[in-house]
Amino acid sequence: MPRYESLAVGDELPSQSFPVNRADLVRYAGAAGDFNPIHWNERFAVQVGLPNVIAHGMFTMAQAVRVVTDWVGDPGAVVEYGVRFIKPVVVPDDGVGASIEVSGKIAALLDDNKVRVDLTALSAGQKVLGRAIAVVRVP
Amino acid sequence: MPLDQSFVGRTYPPTAPYEVGREKIREFATAVRDLNPAYLDPEAAKALGHPDVIAPPTFPVIIAIPAAYQAVEDPEFGLGKSWVVHGDQRFAYQRPMRAGDRIECVVKVEAIKSIAGSDMITLVSELRTVEGEPVCTAYGLFVVRPETSDSEGVSTAEAKAEAKAGES
Numbered sequence: 001m002p003r004y005e006s007l008a009v010g011d012e013l014p015s016q017s018f019p020v021n022r023a024d025l026v027r028y029a030g031a032a033g034d035f036n037p038i039h040w041n042e043r044f045a046v047q048v049g050l051p052n053v054i055a056h057g058m059f060t061m062a063q064a065v066r067v068v069t070d071w072v073g074d075p076g077a078v079v080e081y082g083v084r085f086i087k088p089v090v091v092p093d094d095g096v097g098a099s100i101e102v103s104g105k106i107a108a109l110l111d112d113n114k115v116r117v118d119l120t121a122l123s124a125g126q127k128v129l130g131r132a133i134a135v136v137r138v139p
Numbered sequence: 140m141p142l143d144q145s146f147v148g149r150t151y152p153p154t155a156p157y158e159v160g161r162e163k164i165r166e167f168a169t170a171v172r173d174l175n176p177a178y179l180d181p182e183a184a185k186a187l188g189h190p191d192v193i194a195p196p197t198f199p200v201i202i203a204i205p206a207a208y209q210a211v212e213d214p215e216f217g218l219g220k221s222w223v224v225h226g227d228q229r230f231a232y233q234r235p236m237r238a239g240d241r242i243e244c245v246v247k248v249e250a251i252k253s254i255a256g257s258d259m260i261t262l263v264s265e266l267r268t269v270e271g272e273p274v275c276t277a278y279g280l281f282v283v284r285p286e287t288s289d290s291e292g293v294s295t296a297e298a299k300a301e302a303k304a305g306e307s
Contacts, residue, residue: 024172031170032201057225062171062197069196074187075177075235081196082229082278131227134196 001073004113004138013071013104013117018063020055020089021097028059042093054088060100060128061085064121067104068134077136079114084130089123098123104134113137142251142258142283146216151209153243156269157202161238164194171195184237193235199242200228203264203277206244210262211281218283226259227280233273241269249278258283 025039034056037044045053061083069075091098101122108116119132161181168178176183177193184192210216211223236242243266250261264277 018172024170027170031167034204058197058200058228059171061228062173062195065196066173069173069175075175075196076187076189076193078196078232080229080231082227084227085225 001077002071002138004109004115007106007109007115007138009106009108011106013067013106015101015103016067016070018066018100018102019097020059020063020091020100022053022091022093024097025053025055025059025091028056032056032058034058050088050090052090052092055091055098055100057083057085057088060089060121060123063100064102064119064129064132065134067102067119068117068136071104072136072138077138078134079137080135081133083119083121083132085128086130087123087126087128089128100128107133110135113139142253142260143217144251146248147251148248149210150245150247151206151213153245154202154206154209156241156243159194159198159236159238159240159242161192163201164192164198164238167198167201168195171197181238189235189237191238193237196230196232199230199236199266199275199277202242202244202266203279206246206264207262207279207281210246210248210260224282225279226282227278229278231276231278233275236266236274240274242266242274243269 029035029039038050038054039056040053042053065081068078089098089100102119104117104119106115107118110116114135114137117134121129121132164178173195177187178195179192181192211218245265247263249263252259260281262279266275267273
């Protein structure tokens with residue numbers, strides 16, 4: 001686990017790339033209880049004007065925080081986490097799917113051994129989350 | 140038509156308790172492909188100082204979103220056939236949610252704003268154990284768009300789907 005005194009503003013966390021395909025969205029829909037058809041039904045998604053099926057925003061939110069929880073080790077160290085959903089992650093049924101590229105940077109060292117990490121999440125070159133911020137407590 | 144500001148401060152009754160189970164946490168963690176041992180292995184969780192496996196940071200949405208629908212679908216609110224889009228989500232954790240917790244959720248309408256013709260509702264959900272121990276506060280911003288809106292792209296489309304899903 002990273003130690004507070006060894007960290008500095010601007011330090012980068014290890015970036016990660018998270019693949020997402022249609023099966024992931026179906027599995028997430030079931031696990032989270034969110035069966036909105038835009039996340040699994042291409043006919044419906046196109047009918048309402050989307051380019052294709054899109055990932056659940058909360059699925060993307062779950063992926064992005066892994067850059068923080070994998071870095072810190074104990075996910076219970078996360079004391080705050082928020083995002084803004086600004087663009088969808090489009091998931092085509094092409095045997096490949098999409099990917100979400102997530103990077104994180106230490107934005108502030110707070111009191112009580114808390115660290116603010118600002119996250120960037122991209123899919124197909126577009127920023128999909130805005131104001132993605134996690135606060136973690138480290139030893 | 141702008142939403143009725145008098146709804147700011149309205150609080151809904153606590154939801155029926157949701158019992159957090161090890162296997163539900165495992166199912167959710169697997170679904171987000173996050174196999175951190177703290178979610179899956181009670182011994183690994185204990186080694187980190189947790190009494191049992193803990194839930195991933197976004198797990199509380201399973202409880203918070205259905206609770207939020209109390210407000211979104213409140214007929215007195217008058218959303219009618221408007222579309223509702225999930226705009227922002229934030230969690231503040233008092234402690235990690237964990238297996239064995241029995242969680243109830245109290246939803247409050249925190250703010251109603253109108254920006255560029257869209258109403259925005261901020262809901263604050265307090266998730267606590269049935270014993271009264273605070274676990275997590277969830278802040279959700281929901282953007283309401285009139286049915287007639289044909290504003291660009293995804294938001295409107297997603298909202299339509301949300302509305303449709305909400306009817307089923």
